[in-house]
Amino acid sequence: MPLITYRxxxxxxxxxxxxxxxxxxxxxxxxxxxxxxxxxxxxxxEKYGDDRLIDTPISEAAFSGLAIGASALxxxxxxxxxxxxxxxVAIDQLFNNASFCRYMSGGLMNIPIVVRGPxxxxxxxxxxxxxxxxxxxxxxxxxxxxxxxxxxxxxxLMKTAIRDNDPVFVMENTLLYGEKWEVPEEEYTIELxxxxxxxxxxxxxxxxxxxxxxxxxxxxxxxxxxxxISAEVVDLxxxxxxxxxxILKSVRKTNRAVLVEENKPFCGVDAQISHMxxxxxxxxxxxxxxxxxxxxxxxxxxxxxxxxxLPNEERIIASVLKCVx
Amino acid sequence: xxxxxxxxxxxxxxxxxxxxxxxxxxxxxxxxxxxxIDLYSMIVGIRRFEERSLRAYNQGKIGGFLHLYxxxxxxxxxxxxxxxxxxxIITAYRDxxxxxxxxxxxxxxMAEMYGKHTGCSKGKGGSxxxxxxxxxxxxxxxxxxxxxxxxxxxxxxxxxxKIKGCAVCFLGDGAVNxxxxxxxxxxxxxxxxxxxFVIENNGYSMGTSLKRSSAEENLAxxxxxxxxxxxxxxxxxxxxxxEVANRAMTRAREEHxxxxxxxxxxxxxxxxxxxxxxxxxxxxxxxxxxxRNKDPINVVRQQLMKDGTLTEDLAKQIDKEKKQEAEASxxxxxxxxxxxxxxxxxxxxxxxxxDTEGKxxxxxxxxxx
Numbered sequence: 139m140p141l142i143t144y145r146x147x148x149x150x151x152x153x154x155x156x157x158x159x160x161x162x163x164x165x166x167x168x169x170x171x172x173x174x175x176x177x178x179x180x181x182x183x184e185k186y187g188d189d190r191l192i193d194t195p196i197s198e199a200a201f202s203g204l205a206i207g208a209s210a211l212x213x214x215x216x217x218x219x220x221x222x223x224x225x226x227v228a229i230d231q232l233f234n235n236a237s238f239c240r241y242m243s244g245g246l247m248n249i250p251i252v253v254r255g256p257x258x259x260x261x262x263x264x265x266x267x268x269x270x271x272x273x274x275x276x277x278x279x280x281x282x283x284x285x286x287x288x289x290x291x292x293x294x295l296m297k298t299a300i301r302d303n304d305p306v307f308v309m310e311n312t313l314l315y316g317e318k319w320e321v322p323e324e325e326y327t328i329e330l331x332x333x334x335x336x337x338x339x340x341x342x343x344x345x346x347x348x349x350x351x352x353x354x355x356x357x358x359x360x361x362x363x364x365x366x367i368s369a370e371v372v373d374l375x376x377x378x379x380x381x382x383x384x385i386l387k388s389v390r391k392t393n394r395a396v397l398v399e400e401n402k403p404f405c406g407v408d409a410q411i412s413h414m415x416x417x418x419x420x421x422x423x424x425x426x427x428x429x430x431x432x433x434x435x436x437x438x439x440x441x442x443x444x445x446x447x448l449p450n451e452e453r454i455i456a457s458v459l460k461c462v463x
Numbered sequence: 464x465x466x467x468x469x470x471x472x473x474x475x476x477x478x479x480x481x482x483x484x485x486x487x488x489x490x491x492x493x494x495x496x497x498x499x500i501d502l503y504s505m506i507v508g509i510r511r512f513e514e515r516s517l518r519a520y521n522q523g524k525i526g527g528f529l530h531l532y533x534x535x536x537x538x539x540x541x542x543x544x545x546x547x548x549x550x551x552i553i554t555a556y557r558d559x560x561x562x563x564x565x566x567x568x569x570x571x572x573m574a575e576m577y578g579k580h581t582g583c584s585k586g587k588g589g590s591x592x593x594x595x596x597x598x599x600x601x602x603x604x605x606x607x608x609x610x611x612x613x614x615x616x617x618x619x620x621x622x623x624x625k626i627k628g629c630a631v632c633f634l635g636d637g638a639v640n641x642x643x644x645x646x647x648x649x650x651x652x653x654x655x656x657x658x659x660f661v662i663e664n665n666g667y668s669m670g671t672s673l674k675r676s677s678a679e680e681n682l683a684x685x686x687x688x689x690x691x692x693x694x695x696x697x698x699x700x701x702x703x704x705x706e707v708a709n710r711a712m713t714r715a716r717e718e719h720x721x722x723x724x725x726x727x728x729x730x731x732x733x734x735x736x737x738x739x740x741x742x743x744x745x746x747x748x749x750x751x752x753x754x755r756n757k758d759p760i761n762v763v764r765q766q767l768m769k770d771g772t773l774t775e776d777l778a779k780q781i782d783k784e785k786k787q788e789a790e791a792s793x794x795x796x797x798x799x800x801x802x803x804x805x806x807x808x809x810x811x812x813x814x815x816x817x818d819t820e821g822k823x824x825x826x827x828x829x830x831x832x
Contacts, residue, residue, distance in 0.1 A: 163623070189623070195653065200612045200646035207553070207616020207630075210601055213623055230609050230643070243594035243602065244584035245810030279828070280809045303813040331825020379825030410829065417831055 139322040147321050148178050148254075148310065151296035151447050152216065154325065156182070159214060162300060164346055165192040165201055166218030166255075176256065177257050177313055198228040202253070206305075208344050209251045216300060222257035222309060223269040237280035238429040252299045254308040257285075258349060259400060259437045260448050261312055268437035270400045272347075273407045275307050277377040282330060283307040284376045285348035289319035291375055294328030302330065311349045324362040331379030335388070339370035345411060346456035347374040348397040350449050354398050357454040365455075368461055369396075386419050391419065393424040396458050398449050403431040420448050421453045428461040484703035487767050490545075490709045499772045500781075501538055502701050508785040509536040509560045510760060512569050515789035516559070516576060520736050524797070525576045527589050532560035533719075534731040534775045537759035538663050539564045541704030542631055545712055546599065549628025553601040553610050553615045555635055556591035557663075557730075565598040573792035579796070580802035587802075587810060608634060608641030609662065615651050618658035622719055629715035631708075637668025639682050648689040648723070657715035661708070662725045663698065669734040670744045671673050683725035691721050698728030699757035702766065714810040 155162045156235045168175045170183035183191040194201040205215035259268035271391040286292035299306035336355045346354040351373035358369040370388050389395050397408035408447040414428045433447040513531045520529045543564035554561045562572055570674035576580030576590045583593050593603040604610035612634025621628045651658050668676050686693035696707040711722035733741035816826055
């Protein structure tokens, strides 16, 4: 299987879907002539032209709303936000119109759009460009949100998202764009709402998503080697819909849970998961559920401090030891 | 309407002086007698529906907000009468007139406001959120200017699919001061999108007059900053609305160009029924003067009486029928059931509603059970 980058995997998904469905249109800032601010769409404009790759002005609210309106008449827009942080200037469109038009029309409408772009910190750019709003998105019934942690998932989930008849947010990660994974050449898709067990274990379940799942996996290996603790790592892939059964099955086996995410802790994704575990697997728990989130402050600029603010191997290991010990 | 001393307002006043001739313009001359009667009936129907809604609201039958279209009826009626097969419309929360004009029934609209299962959105949208995609009507949107990029998107889809048609996106004079509308004007001009924005300028954004909210009171002038064609007209004469809107819609369809149309109109009631103080920000005389001189029903009735289309008896009969239809809609709404509780969680996700076999994995809804 060829090793390709996370960036290349997403590009392949976009190109394949453009070729599969004449109504798939990519739009966003710098996506066409400039080849993408993060080069995810590199070469696509040259190959598919102005109709399929559309450069937009810096007007997130207008082009997000335009995509929603166009989707009502059968277009399948894939909207790139240069950063998911920029969804904040388009909140009325993305969080009112995309999520609620179907409901308020009593099911007469549906909004088949994809909103994609990086949602991560750790890049030394300060608080305004480091949001991870998957919790906010998941708080809006009508929206779906996925957080691929690797190239294989990024491609498979992106293709499914584009074919989905509801609005799906795909949360990417600039720190993963250049990383490589094995991705098959033949076509595949990955269903939404299905978690992936990255590593099996018996002593504790680590639940995570996005890049944090990769860090959790690294932490789990250290825990195994240095501390003799067998951790199972569940990569959620999809936040809404959420694969609750895989989480519960794992926790019922290990009797302990540590939840790791890049979100700030208050009302983070893991707050919901923590509630769900205690409600549905209370009798199986041998210890309180532990959480490792971003340290609860606006994202700091200083690189060394930001690296500590985000969940890292050291903090995850400390939390697992506390939970198990 | 807020008085304005600026140039274009005068230009527009000059147009009003010519108003008598609008019914004689080709787009109106081609109307059959039946079609003219239909226009009249629609304007009367909207008025009677709104009056009956107000009573129902005051009786406590309708909850939430109620934004009445009384005084503005000729705008939606005139423009919707120009819609061709591939034209689409979208509007804001003062949407009852547009809904009835595209052919939605009084029953489904009234039942929606009563929160009943038989409502156009099963009671999930309410007064501000009527939809009828089968009639090319895409809502009914509650947030000021939130619908404007959606209107652009409908038109974008037409252009992308090489379908000859246009989208008409209605907004109020308050919406012009929302950033998203200005972003959208830039986009539609940049991309040559066949959308007609119709500013229904009733002079007040909620309780704040145009003068107190917009630095340039001639709202259509904003189009100049985006290189978009514009026109201003009065909204009390359905034939004037048709004449001017026809130019804008034809241009959009034929040339794939956007257009900004400012239609000066007036609402008799407050912003919503809850706005009981509307006589504090405008005078009784101002309201009375509009009713006396520019009432959309009177204006069309006088013209149709004059050209022999309408008789006193027929006018009375139409009025009676529309009152009865509105009354009947309240009975229908009253007797209709509220949707069962299970309906709270339907119409959220298409994939769930359609139970796509083998595709539905994971949890979609998160209540403890």
